[in-house]
Amino acid sequence: MQIRYAIAWAMVAFQSTDASNSTSKGDLNGWYPCSEYTFSDEGSSTGQVAQCAVYSAPLCYPGICETPPGVNSEVDVFVKRLPATAADPATTTNVWLLQGGPGASSTDLEISMATLHSELEGTVNVYTMDHRGTGRSTKPDCVAAQVTTTGSPWGDEIDPSEVPAYA
Structure with missing residues (x-):
């Protein structure tokens, strides 16, 4: 039952875009290997290789707000992914699992990420992130x-x- 719930919510965030065609204005510091489960002493228990990155996003977007003087104009957003293993991660479908909040970090979604990745037989990239002010993102x-x-x-x-x- 829990996997169906996770899949249902994942499908809401389902996107089939080519990651290389992103038009965002921020910078990604590069993907690095990280533990599938953040608070695990044993690393990735299922053998899946997770990757993490920090994305620098604008604090304010034109027409929405202006960055106050003396304030850093960028915020760091932590992102974790389980890349596709049965398809090319650069061109396959991306599925995002996002916290409903408020104030919860992405660590609560790591089991769902691993389960979803496994249930979909490694054919998609599964992503999550820490919203601003949570987890490993800028407070x-x-x-x-x-x-x-x-x-x-x-x-x-x-x-x-x-x-x-x-x-």
Whole structure:
């Protein structure tokens, strides 16, 4: 039952794009081998080789917001993948498993990633990521705006008016 649930959600994020044709404006620091299970003492227990990377994404996109002065204009986003083993990873389908949050990192999805990769017989790349502020991605810095502190009029909630200073 759990695998059907994971597959159903994975299909929502199913995409069949060629990874080499990406038009994003950020930079990927390159894929490196990493453990299939983040908190495992034994590394990859199923023999699958996971790969990790850090993607530097713009903090603000044109027409959405402007990066405040003195604030780093990029955020780091951690990404993990199980590359296809029965197809060419550069041209095969990509499946993304994303946390519904709030505040959860991708480590909770690692078992589902391995299961899905196995159930689909290694014919797809399976990806996950840590959303900004979770896991191994850049944490928000809200000191100047007092966002999420008692100094904020909204307490630990973030009001849309605070977003420009929430870098």
